[in-house]
Amino acid sequence: MALKDVISWTSIVVAYSKNGDMGSAEExxxxxxxxxxxxxxxxxxxxAQNAMPTKALEAFEQMAVSGMPVDEVSLTGAISACAQLxxxxxxxxxxxxAERNGLGRNVVVGSGLVDMYAKCGLINEACRIFEGMHEKNVYTYSSMIVGLAAHGRANDAIALFKDMxxxxxxxPNHVTFxxxxxxxSHAGLVKEGRYYFAQMKDKYGILPSADHYTCMVDLLGRAGLVDEALDLVKSMTVEPHGGVWGALLGACRIHGNAKVAKVAxxxxxxxxxxGIGNxxxxxxxxxxAGEWDEVSKVRKLMRNRRLKKDPAISWFEGRDGLVHQFFAGDNTHPRTRDIQKALFELVEKLRPAGYVPILSSIVYDVSEQEKQRLLMGHSEKLALSFGLLTLGSSCTIRxxxxxxxxxxxxxxxxxxxxxxxxxxxxxxxxxxxxxxDGECSCGGFW
Ligand SMILES: [Zn+2]
Ligand SMILES: [Zn+2]
Structure with missing residues (x-):
């Protein structure tokens, strides 16, 4: 093209990013x-769409700083980046x-904000925004219901669905369900779950996807109905994906069902x-279950397939708004010595409270001592130690x-x-x- 205007340039950028090639888009x-x-x-x-949330926010910041107007689309990109992070x-x-640009109550931006705050762990803030919106559509309701459910507020989620x-x-649409x-599933409401699963098809004509089946398998499995969950999977009209079998395997872990676990x-x-986690x-x-022969078969399979764990990463947002990243066994953080020291002191304080390292969380064939060392390097422990170190007590660590x-x-x-x-x-x-206070909202099921 002899004369390239900004529109044709932009369409090239869009084309590259749709192909997942952000490097060329940047060029x-x-x-x-x-x-x-x-x-x-x-x-x-x-x-944002290519799971590069930090870059998305940097670009958005440059836009905002240069005084350029922002609209629904750029805001949605930035909101999705925050939700990812x-x-x-x-x-x-x-x-x-968003508010400064008069878009705080816009239905698209508002729905995004509800989803974002729920994913950032601020469920009450998500509720506040939801309440303040004049116009609410299926996306707004779905974001709120999914958010409440993810935070274990099952009764609120179901009540909101009824209001909706x-x-x-x-x-409602498939996301709402x-x-x-x-x-x-989280609240152990088996009867209600079965009712809504049927209603989805019969009343709203929504065919259950593999994701809906995953929820049902999770629901039945947690409630101890592992065999029924397996029957449901066998009866599926769509091909079960890894999520479905994964939910079943998770249920087998909770209820110690080695037979169904092997099938899943x-x-x-x-x-x-x-997927090494499986x-x-x-x-x-x-x-x-004491099936040690089978255990060694699985370990051998892992060795033969030369499986390497996905790098585990934890993110922690500091008081200064900087996002700190920790890998498992990471010692690259500038304050790594302080983090290690605080972590060891913490372990000493936890022992009298009943902390005994769960060595079976490490599947590698290494000595017990090595297992303890690996466990201490888990990224969430490093992030937690850093959080306690920098935020002090009486705070919320995310x-x-x-x-x-x-x-x-x-x-x-x-x-x-x-x-x-x-x-x-x-x-x-x-x-x-x-x-x-020593309890978790998941009730030990996750
Ligand atoms: Zn861990
Ligand atoms: Zn938990």
Whole structure:
């Protein structure tokens, strides 16, 4: 093209980012002769959609700082970035910009803010925004219901669903039912869960997806109905994905059902051959059942497949708004010595409170001493230690983790919340854990 205007430049950026090639998008963007709001928005959205939330926020900040107007689209990108990061202080900043631009109560932006605050762990703030919105659509309601369910507020989620379909007369969609079924599952409401699952099909004509089945398997499985959950999977009209079998395997862990665990794991090993977490879960279940021959078979499989764990990462947002990142066994943080020292002191304080490291959380064939050392390096423990160090007591510590929290870290954090006057909120890849006074909102089921 001889004459490239800003619109054609932008469409190239959009095309690259849709293909997941943000590197090329950046190159094109750098060569833009004139960068307007639309061009910047394309970058913010591209980063957010490609799971590069920090970059999205940086681009959005540059937009805001240069005095460029922001609209619904760029705000939605920034809001989604905050939701991915779970970063509270950034969230407040983005909300302020939305309000300054008169978009705080806009139905698209508002629904995004509800979702963002719920994912950042501030469920009450999400409720406040929800209450303040004049116009609410199915996305607004769904964000709120899913948020309440993820925070273990099952009864509120179900009550809101009833309001939605009766008082507000808003037609629910498939996301709404994910929220409703998750809520039933968390609260152990088997009868209600079955009722809504049927209503979804019969009354609203929504065919259950594999994700809805996952919720139902989780619901039945937690309630101890493991065999019925397996029957449900066998009766599925859509192909079960890893989530469905994963929920079943999780239920087998809670109820110590080695027989069904083997069935679920067999499917998972085919669907997610690299998913080391499944091998770990199965070998723990088999170990609890005393099936040591089977345990060594699973370990051998892991060795043969040369499985490496996804790097575990925890994020912690400091008082200064900086997001600190910790890998497992990380000693690159500038305050790593202080973190280690605080962690060892913490362990000494936890022992009298009943802390005994859960060595089975480590599946590698290493000595007990090595297992203890590995457990102490888990990223959420490092983030927690750093949080206690920098925020002091009587505070709320928020940690976001990319993988499932292990048994040992769950116990550890639970006990910390008993002996220290702190509230600890951990978001793992599945749900929120609110630790306070030695209890967790998940009730030990996760
Ligand atoms: Zn752990
Ligand atoms: Zn928990």
């Amino acid at each position: 094109v963007f750098a060569r833009f002769p004139m960068k307007d709001m639309v061009a910047w928005t394309a970058m913010v959205t591209g980063y 779970g970063a509270v202080r950034h969230a407040a900043w983005v909300q302020e910009i 379909v009766t008082k507000a007369d808003v037609e 994910i929220g409703v079924l998750t809520a039933c 794991a067999e499917h998972l090993f085919k669907l997610e051959p690299e 091998y770990v879960l199965l070998s723990n279940i088999l170990a609890s 940690i976001v983790k990319n993988l499932r929290i292990c048994d040992d870290c769950h116990l550890f954090i639970q006990l910390v919340s008993r002996i220290e006057p702190v509230e600890i909120i951990v978001r793992d890849n599945m749900r929120f854990h609110h630790f306070k």
